[in-house]
Amino acid sequence: xxxxxxxxxxxxxxMLTNALTAFMYVFLFIASVWISxxxxxxxxxxxxxxxxxxxxxxxxxxxxxxxxxxIIIENHDDVAEEFESFDLNREKVIxxxxxxxxxxxxxxxxxxxYFGEFHPNTARGKIIVVEMKP
Amino acid sequence: MNNPMITIxxxxxxxxxxxxxxxxxxxxxxxxVYHPYVIANEQEFEWRFMSSQTPDSNxxxxxxxxxxxxxxxxxxxxxxIGERDETGDFKLQATEVEARxxxxxQGQYWADWGAVFEFEKRRNTSQYEASAGLIVEKEFNKNSxxxxxxxxxxxxxxxxxxxxxxxxxQYRYRYLPSLQPxxxxxxxxxxxxxxxxxMGVKRFNGQxxxxxxxxxxxxxxxxxxxxTLRFSIEYEF
Numbered sequence: 097x098x099x100x101x102x103x104x105x106x107x108x109x110x111m112l113t114n115a116l117t118a119f120m121y122v123f124l125f126i127a128s129v130w131i132s133x134x135x136x137x138x139x140x141x142x143x144x145x146x147x148x149x150x151x152x153x154x155x156x157x158x159x160x161x162x163x164x165x166x167i168i169i170e171n172h173d174d175v176a177e178e179f180e181s182f183d184l185n186r187e188k189v190i191x192x193x194x195x196x197x198x199x200x201x202x203x204x205x206x207x208x209x210y211f212g213e214f215h216p217n218t219a220r221g222k223i224i225v226v227e228m229k230p
Numbered sequence: 231m232n233n234p235m236i237t238i239x240x241x242x243x244x245x246x247x248x249x250x251x252x253x254x255x256x257x258x259x260x261x262x263v264y265h266p267y268v269i270a271n272e273q274e275f276e277w278r279f280m281s282s283q284t285p286d287s288n289x290x291x292x293x294x295x296x297x298x299x300x301x302x303x304x305x306x307x308x309x310x311i312g313e314r315d316e317t318g319d320f321k322l323q324a325t326e327v328e329a330r331x332x333x334x335x336q337g338q339y340w341a342d343w344g345a346v347f348e349f350e351k352r353r354n355t356s357q358y359e360a361s362a363g364l365i366v367e368k369e370f371n372k373n374s375x376x377x378x379x380x381x382x383x384x385x386x387x388x389x390x391x392x393x394x395x396x397x398x399x400q401y402r403y404r405y406l407p408s409l410q411p412x413x414x415x416x417x418x419x420x421x422x423x424x425x426x427x428x429m430g431v432k433r434f435n436g437q438x439x440x441x442x443x444x445x446x447x448x449x450x451x452x453x454x455x456x457x458t459l460r461f462s463i464e465y466e467f
Binding site (some may be wrong): 138164176178180182185186187188189191197198199200201203204213214 | 271
């Protein structure tokens, strides 16, 4: 079946109808997923990192193995920093004077390095993952 | 509705049903496997190359794009697309606008979710394509499994007015930043392809980084030669 729009307004109307149908169809599914995820319980252990004078504190953070944790990073500097780690597979901009959250794990035991992409010489740290007894 | 796993199963079921729609082949299925992440304050230039060879044709498509994140979780990218036409000339054939939306924080849930929306207009003719895709990525230690499910609508003059569905999958081992081998699967438009690929990244100062991706996909659903080489380079800053 071939469509042959008779004039510009018909073509425009067809275009808008088709585009809106396609986008609304998927948007509804995405919205339902998002709402469900937003309502999911968040009971992960919380750890904190801060950035001051382009240095992460503490420089070594110990977290439990095989468990997902939440790390809240607060940037006290007046410029943004980017938390970057290939080991952890995370990349996140932390805006000046703001807090941001990254989720890490579950990970096996080991040492995972990270750095601040905008100040890589000073902003460096490690996350050490260890088995913790309950 | 409060159980995310049930909702995710419903979404995947619907998209898998859509993926089984059998449609006429009129485009290249092998393209990029999208990841569900957006980095704030990021701009990029992108070059994509795709060459597909069959006994009857040698299709070549390239695209140049510029994109930037306009929110912490939302990015826009504009492309110009060049393709080899029926006379063998390589010409600008289409323009496209793309929006990527990071739906969940990386690592927060069982899997990471994103969405991509594309709108393409063919040059000098009233042919259009709108697509919406769901992106899911799951990490297993140093491995990442990424799935893209697209619903596509094509319409306009001299083109079949049709719905299509495409499925893309990439299983990647994050061996080194510069070398992350993968296996990729593409289905859609009466096409099932599989093949090896790799991606890598080289970081420079600040947010500057160069990313590369390549894949060699072989069509396996039909007899006869049908290979597609794809690669892309992105400069992010």
